[in-house]
Amino acid sequence: MEHEVYIPFPIGSVRAALADHERVARCVPGLQQDAEGAAAPEQGAAPGAGGGSLTGRMRVRIGGSTITYRGSLALTPREGADGVPDGFAVEGNGAEARGSGTVKLVLTVVPRPAAETDAADTGAADGTRLVCSGTVTGTGRIGDVEDRAAAAAGTRLLDRFGSALADGLRDDPPPVAGGIGAPGDNERAIPGIPEPESAEPGPGPESGPESGAAPEPEPEPERTGLFETDVPPSSLDSAQGGAPGAAEAEAAHARRTMIGRSAEEVDHAPPRGRYAPVPAPEPASGAATLRWAAPAAAVVVAGAVVLSRALRRRR
Numbered sequence: 421m422e423h424e425v426y427i428p429f430p431i432g433s434v435r436a437a438l439a440d441h442e443r444v445a446r447c448v449p450g451l452q453q454d455a456e457g458a459a460a461p462e463q464g465a466a467p468g469a470g471g472g473s474l475t476g477r478m479r480v481r482i483g484g485s486t487i488t489y490r491g492s493l494a495l496t497p498r499e500g501a502d503g504v505p506d507g508f509a510v511e512g513n514g515a516e517a518r519g520s521g522t523v524k525l526v527l528t529v530v531p532r533p534a535a536e537t538d539a540a541d542t543g544a545a546d547g548t549r550l551v552c553s554g555t556v557t558g559t560g561r562i563g564d565v566e567d568r569a570a571a572a573a574g575t576r577l578l579d580r581f582g583s584a585l586a587d588g589l590r591d592d593p594p595p596v597a598g599g600i601g602a603p604g605d606n607e608r609a610i611p612g613i614p615e616p617e618s619a620e621p622g623p624g625p626e627s628g629p630e631s632g633a634a635p636e637p638e639p640e641p642e643r644t645g646l647f648e649t650d651v652p653p654s655s656l657d658s659a660q661g662g663a664p665g666a667a668e669a670e671a672a673h674a675r676r677t678m679i680g681r682s683a684e685e686v687d688h689a690p691p692r693g694r695y696a697p698v699p700a701p702e703p704a705s706g707a708a709t710l711r712w713a714a715p716a717a718a719v720v721v722a723g724a725v726v727l728s729r730a731l732r733r734r735r
Contacts, residue, residue, distance in 0.1 A: 421554060423575050425582030426534065428547040429589045434531045436594040437585060438508055441474060443594075444495060447584035449577060450479040451493075477517065480577070483569040487561050489514035489523055498528070506530060510554070521560015528553050552578055 427434050437443050445453050453476040473494040480487050491514025500506030507530030515522050530551045556562075556574060565573075691697070 421552075421556070421571055421574050423552045423578050425550040425552065425578055426547055427531075427550060427582055427586050427589070429586065430546075431531050431533050431548045433589055433594055434548040434550070434585075435505065437589055438495075438529065438531070439497065440594065441495060443585075443588055443592075445474050445476075447581050447588060448474075448478070448493075449580040449584065450481075452477045452479075478514065480573065482562060482573040483565045485561070487521075488517040490517050491515060491523075493525075507551075516560055519560050521558060521562060523556065523558035523560075523562055525556050526554050550578075550582060 445451060451474070453474055473492050475492045477488060477490050478493075480489065491512060493510065493512040496509045496511075497505045498507045498509045507528060510525065510527040510529060512525035512527075513523075531548050532551055534547045534549050556570065562570065
């Protein structure tokens with residue numbers, strides 16, 4: 421079977437679209453791709469070589485009946501005599517979802533500029549034609565179909581694929597490949613190569629008389645001891661011009677002063693505020709005691725008198 425499909429886009433865009441397996445899978449009519457079989461790379465293929473396979477289910481309308489096949493479809497770029505990519509080789513294998521029949525497809529798709537073909541339409545010179553040639557063999561239900569009906573089904577399938585590919589290029593055009601030396605030219609040959617670093621020099625240190633000046637030394641912090649007492653320099657500073665004997669005498673005097681002040685403050689400075697001692701309770705006065713003792717004594721005496729009189733009456 422041989423057939424040509426016209427695509428109203430430049431040949432470079434069409435080749436880039438055919439190299440995108442996800443785009444090809446969306447353009448194949450009746451293909452329901454498996455989630456785990458999305459453009460799986462072929463075993464043994466180098467990364468970025470372009471080879472890959474699609475797995476899933478595909479429904480095909482042939483001779484008034486619909487056949488569902490389950491299998492895989494491989495799309496591999498084909499190089500020409502000069503080493504330049506020249507078309508794609510398509511190979512598909514499948515089995516009937518309901519039945520024991522099988523099918524095998526061997527197809528070659530070569531994009532050609534429309535100016536090189538004998539097209540009758542005038543607008544073909546601005547587009548690309550996909551020259552398709554291949555064979556389909558199978559057993560089962562497809563074996564019972566006439567050759568004319570099978571060829572018509574294949575032609576209709578290729579036309580629908582070309583129409584879907586053109587719509588995809590119109591809605592989502594592929595990135596334009598740059599020339600030699602472009603920022604992304606390494607990615608097509610060997611993926612993963614980093615982009616060349618920019619040759620622009622970065623901002624360097626400022627040049628001038630101020631840049632070479634030595635930084636000013638920071639002043640040493642003042643040495644203060646406990647209770648704001650000046651602490652003399654250590655004995656290690658004797659090399660700077662001080663006498664060792666004078667430094668030791670000053671240190672001893674400072675220690676005695678600190679100890680003396682601490683003892684004096686502890687012995688003679690009473691605590692204040694929340695830490696002040698609680699005063700002892702004042703003793704109760706005699707007048708306050710008589711205030712409640714006198715009435716009680718009077719009540720006791722009166723009770724004794726009444727009791728004695730009552731006893732006398734009984735007698």
